Amino acid sequence: MENTKTQEKRDYRPVIGLEFHVHLATRTKMFCGCRVTYGEEPNTHTCPVCLGHPGALPVANERAIELGVMAGLALNCEVHPRAVYARKNYFYPDLPKGYQITQYDEPICTGGYIDVQTSEGPVRVGITRLHLEEDAAKNVHAGESGRMHGSTGSYIDYNRGGTPLMEIVTEPDIDSPEVARATANQLKAILQSVGVSECDMEKGQLRCDANVSVREPDGSFGTKTELKNMNSFRFVERGLARELERQTELLENAERVGQSTMHYDPATDEVHELRSKEFAHDYRYFPEPDLLPVELNEAWVREIKSRLPELPEEMRDRFVGQYGLSSYDAGVLTADRELAAYYEAVAAEVDPKQAANWITGDLQALLNEAGVEVSESRVTPEKMAGIVRLVSEGTVSRAAAKDLLGRVFESGDSPAEVVEREGLAQMGGDELGGVVDRVVSENPDEAERVRGGDKKVVGFLVGQVMKATRGSADGGRAREVLLEKLSR
Amino acid sequence: MPAELQGLTAYELAERIRGGGVSAREATEAALDRIEEVEDDINAFVTRTPEIALEKAGRIDGRLRNGGLNLWECVPMAVKDVLSTRGVRTTCGSRILEDFEPLYDASALVNFGEDRIMVGKTNCDEFAMGSSNENSAYGPVHNPWDLDGVPGGSSGGSAAAVAAGEGWWALGTDTGGSVRQPAALCGIVGLKPTYGRVSRYGLIAFASSLDQIGPMTRDVRDAALLLQAIAGHDPRDSTSANVEVPDYLAGLEDGVSGLRVGVVTELTQNEGISPGVREATEKAARELAAAGAEVGEVSLPHSEYGLPAYYIIAPAEVSSNLARFDGVRYGHRVPAGGVHEMYRATREEGFGDEVKRRIMLGTYSLSSGYYEAYYAQAQKVRTKIIEDFRAAYARYDVLLTPTAPTVAFGIGTKVDDPLEMYAQDICSVPASLAGVPAISVPGGLSDGLPVGVQLMGDHFTEPTLLRAARALEKATGFHFEARPR
Numbered sequence: 001m002e003n004t005k006t007q008e009k010r011d012y013r014p015v016i017g018l019e020f021h022v023h024l025a026t027r028t029k030m031f032c033g034c035r036v037t038y039g040e041e042p043n044t045h046t047c048p049v050c051l052g053h054p055g056a057l058p059v060a061n062e063r064a065i066e067l068g069v070m071a072g073l074a075l076n077c078e079v080h081p082r083a084v085y086a087r088k089n090y091f092y093p094d095l096p097k098g099y100q101i102t103q104y105d106e107p108i109c110t111g112g113y114i115d116v117q118t119s120e121g122p123v124r125v126g127i128t129r130l131h132l133e134e135d136a137a138k139n140v141h142a143g144e145s146g147r148m149h150g151s152t153g154s155y156i157d158y159n160r161g162g163t164p165l166m167e168i169v170t171e172p173d174i175d176s177p178e179v180a181r182a183t184a185n186q187l188k189a190i191l192q193s194v195g196v197s198e199c200d201m202e203k204g205q206l207r208c209d210a211n212v213s214v215r216e217p218d219g220s221f222g223t224k225t226e227l228k229n230m231n232s233f234r235f236v237e238r239g240l241a242r243e244l245e246r247q248t249e250l251l252e253n254a255e256r257v258g259q260s261t262m263h264y265d266p267a268t269d270e271v272h273e274l275r276s277k278e279f280a281h282d283y284r285y286f287p288e289p290d291l292l293p294v295e296l297n298e299a300w301v302r303e304i305k306s307r308l309p310e311l312p313e314e315m316r317d318r319f320v321g322q323y324g325l326s327s328y329d330a331g332v333l334t335a336d337r338e339l340a341a342y343y344e345a346v347a348a349e350v351d352p353k354q355a356a357n358w359i360t361g362d363l364q365a366l367l368n369e370a371g372v373e374v375s376e377s378r379v380t381p382e383k384m385a386g387i388v389r390l391v392s393e394g395t396v397s398r399a400a401a402k403d404l405l406g407r408v409f410e411s412g413d414s415p416a417e418v419v420e421r422e423g424l425a426q427m428g429g430d431e432l433g434g435v436v437d438r439v440v441s442e443n444p445d446e447a448e449r450v451r452g453g454d455k456k457v458v459g460f461l462v463g464q465v466m467k468a469t470r471g472s473a474d475g476g477r478a479r480e481v482l483l484e485k486l487s488r
Numbered sequence: 489m490p491a492e493l494q495g496l497t498a499y500e501l502a503e504r505i506r507g508g509g510v511s512a513r514e515a516t517e518a519a520l521d522r523i524e525e526v527e528d529d530i531n532a533f534v535t536r537t538p539e540i541a542l543e544k545a546g547r548i549d550g551r552l553r554n555g556g557l558n559l560w561e562c563v564p565m566a567v568k569d570v571l572s573t574r575g576v577r578t579t580c581g582s583r584i585l586e587d588f589e590p591l592y593d594a595s596a597l598v599n600f601g602e603d604r605i606m607v608g609k610t611n612c613d614e615f616a617m618g619s620s621n622e623n624s625a626y627g628p629v630h631n632p633w634d635l636d637g638v639p640g641g642s643s644g645g646s647a648a649a650v651a652a653g654e655g656w657w658a659l660g661t662d663t664g665g666s667v668r669q670p671a672a673l674c675g676i677v678g679l680k681p682t683y684g685r686v687s688r689y690g691l692i693a694f695a696s697s698l699d700q701i702g703p704m705t706r707d708v709r710d711a712a713l714l715l716q717a718i719a720g721h722d723p724r725d726s727t728s729a730n731v732e733v734p735d736y737l738a739g740l741e742d743g744v745s746g747l748r749v750g751v752v753t754e755l756t757q758n759e760g761i762s763p764g765v766r767e768a769t770e771k772a773a774r775e776l777a778a779a780g781a782e783v784g785e786v787s788l789p790h791s792e793y794g795l796p797a798y799y800i801i802a803p804a805e806v807s808s809n810l811a812r813f814d815g816v817r818y819g820h821r822v823p824a825g826g827v828h829e830m831y832r833a834t835r836e837e838g839f840g841d842e843v844k845r846r847i848m849l850g851t852y853s854l855s856s857g858y859y860e861a862y863y864a865q866a867q868k869v870r871t872k873i874i875e876d877f878r879a880a881y882a883r884y885d886v887l888l889t890p891t892a893p894t895v896a897f898g899i900g901t902k903v904d905d906p907l908e909m910y911a912q913d914i915c916s917v918p919a920s921l922a923g924v925p926a927i928s929v930p931g932g933l934s935d936g937l938p939v940g941v942q943l944m945g946d947h948f949t950e951p952t953l954l955r956a957a958r959a960l961e962k963a964t965g966f967h968f969e970a971r972p973r
Binding site for chain 2: 048051052053054055056057058059060087089091093096097098099154156282284285286289290291292
């Protein structure tokens with residue numbers, strides 16, 4: 001039965017578009033002078049404007065407009081000379097005016113793209129639009145779950161209300177959860193490198209929703225659902241995978257995919273329906289009469305463009321040229337602004353290729369395992385450079401250096417100190433010769449076979465040497481010494 | 489109030505105070521006495537603030553000795569209850585804000601001066617929606633000329649307070665005629681400045697793209713002085729114009745010799761205009777001509793669509809502007825099950841019928857599927873009307889029309905017919921849609937009740953407009969007299 005079903009399984013191709021909400025790195029809110037803050041005492045950064053008091057009026061934050069233009073330019077968008085604020089009307093306690101000020105039919109930027117590196121080569125994902133708006137306040141639901149369902153009461157923290165927000169919508173060009181994750185990562189890297197947002201997802205500075213459907217085997221588009229609450233890009237990938245499975249299963253069983261908003265629960269790795277969208281909200285958009293349209297002077301846009309910092313792609317190309325790295329390694333290093341800066345600090349001190357190998361390999365593995373950002377790592381660029389240098393100078397073996405990195409990662413002690421304390425220094429010639437002699441005498445049969453020209457057992461003897469030296473010998477040199485001694 | 493003070497304009501009173509002839513405190517006490525005397529009949533005030541007024545008057549008297557006082561600061565004033573006043577309840581004539589005390593003062597009041605002598609907050613149609621002041625949660629206002637008649641609206645309280653001599657002047661707000669029409673019906677002067685001339689920060693919005701604060705005064709010179717006090721660019725209001733404020737009193741008395749005045753045919757000959765009002769308008773045209781103006785006829789061909797366009801655009805903005813009154817953060821709240829039930833119960837109880845009607849109209853016209861046919865179409869009409877004005881101002885300096893189609897009507901006579909009530913605004917909405925300044929000046933009596941005539945100017949030409957209005961006021965031989973006697 002299972003088999004027949006698999007055989008009948010037809011080709012449903014995922015169609016994914018992403019929607020990002022990004023807090024802009026301004027000092028003050030979008031339409032008032034209150035400071036943008038995170039984690040402060042609730043309702044301490046509010047005023048008549050962001051509380052929606054009667055008679056208060058919005059004034060657009062010029063810095064937010066500038067950051068929006070910077071983001072648009074970095075995403076290869078067309079920056080329009082005129083953008084119009086609009087009101088999106090709906091009732092909710094976190095929306096003090098009963099409408100959100102946003103941009104609707106005349107957004108500040110449209111029509112850009114991001115080139116995303118994937119395991120199957122580069123993919124170009126279109127950017128439909130980029131616009132500016134204000135964030136809502138934060139609902140705080142009392143009770144154990146922290147969610148509205150089952151809560152004992154609700155409170156609102158208006159500190160977040162009015163935080164400058166940029167919405168970026170992609171074309172539905174994405175055909176797999178993996179590419180969705182890579183797109184999100186690339187977008188984050190671009191926004192960070194340009195400096196328009198810190199994109200700290202834990203602070204809610206970057207949020208991602210996805211529109212998902214599957215294309216039927218005959219090519220027709222399916223009904224799309226909206227997937228929300230993906231507060232990490234890992235969840236974007238996993239949530240999309242689950243939702244695509246759900247939709248495909250429905251269609252295979254000749255059931256209908258309903259228009260709905262889905263919620264991904266990372267704890268159970270499941271998606272469930274948040275609300276049906278069959279009765280869609282009518283937001284009654286209309287031009288915001290309290291604000292004049294944004295008029296963007298062409299010279300200003302040119303000036304902003306001229307001082308745009310290096311973009312990840314540009315940086316990647318530079319890393320290939322300047323440091324002689326592979327495009328892949330350069331891509332990995334430049335996908336994260338912090339990592340790229342870290343790499344450059346290390347590469348300034350030691351061989352850039354060695355530095356890249358250590359950072360993209362052993363260091364990243366340690367960081368991933370510990371769930372630590374490179375900026376928080378105890379292995380500072382100086383210490384990383386120190387380790388690479390100890391290897392290239394021959395002070396520690398490659399194998400011992402790996403151990404050394406792990407210990408520095410744990411303790412934050414200086415590499416030289418750790419080498420000293422743990423006796424990780426590579427053995428000198430005499431000492432190694434002694435160990436080799438001992439291994440040869442302890443393994444006479446194998447030694448004889450090597451003398452007889454059987455090279456296959458050399459590896460075993462090298463292994464014995466490494467074991468005896470607890471890795472502080474260099475494997476290559478141990479092999480050389482062994483062969484030398486056994487050739488006599 | 490001593491007849492001697494009651495007979496003065498605000499300007500004259502200010503000069504008298506500055507000259508030491510009377511103290512600000514004495515003038516304030518006189519106003520408070522008059523309020524006490526007539527309020528039972530007029531109901532012009534929602535909230536009276538005698539303590540604040542007397543304290544501020546004391547400060548003004550103190551500052552008199554040091555000089556540096558603006559002339560306007562000496563004169564007590566009444567403020568329409570849609571202007572935000574810090575710590576003084578501001579109801580908008582609505583139950584939903586019955587105990588609401590704002591956190592800040594409207595910019596226009598800040599401009600007037602820290603020591604403004606505010607005698608109280610005046611009654612108005614709820615959220616400034618109405619033409620008779622009958623849509624107030626605090627009872628109707630009675631026209632001082634005829635206590636059974638309406639004072640007009642929505643700034644009916646401000647108009648009646650000035651007409652009744654409960655002070656010398658007041659601030660009103662005008663969205664489609666709410667300063668001019670009650671000024672006309674109460675026999676006083678009412679000026680709606682150019683859109684953007686006076687900051688809207690702290691003016692509790694009715695229709696944001698139309699609202700303006702304006703002076704309601706005993707004569708044109710007082711209107712010029714009060715405009716001087718409140719006008720100016722405000723960085724808190726993105727729609728306020730960064731245009732220099734001229735001296736509105738300079739050249740005020742220069743007359744209309746050579747000034748080109750266009751009588752707007754469609755708005756004067758319209759069948760809805762009562763004969764007495766039309767006669768008064770034509771008489772004003774003759775008087776201006778006699779005073780040296782070049783008077784001709786001009787057409788605003790799209791003005792007949794002004795009323796329907798206005799009654800789509802304004803309610804659309806209302807439906808959004810009034811969404812914030814939801815019982816969550818301030819104002820009236822009716823507890824109910826969930827948050828949506830609370831919204832419904834609060835707004836059901838807090839808003840009156842006319843406000844609800846306009847919220848529904850506006851919600852409808854902004855809805856998807858109707859937006860293009862209503863809101864977008866009305867905006868096109870608005871553009872056409874702006875073009876009409878531009879063409880007219882190529883040939884004329886000011887335009888002349890009636891202010892309102894009728895004199896004051898009886899309280900209760902039009903409440904059941906919203907369309908007839910809306911028709912009160914026929915002459916006043918074109919200037920609102922175009923954003924140009926317009927002033928209503930007393931133009932004599934019809935059936936013993938005051939008639940207003942309207943002059944409209946081009947954007948930011950208030951000096952010309954005021955000069956023409958001043959000349960007309962002189963030509964008609966009008967003299968303010970407080971009523972009832």
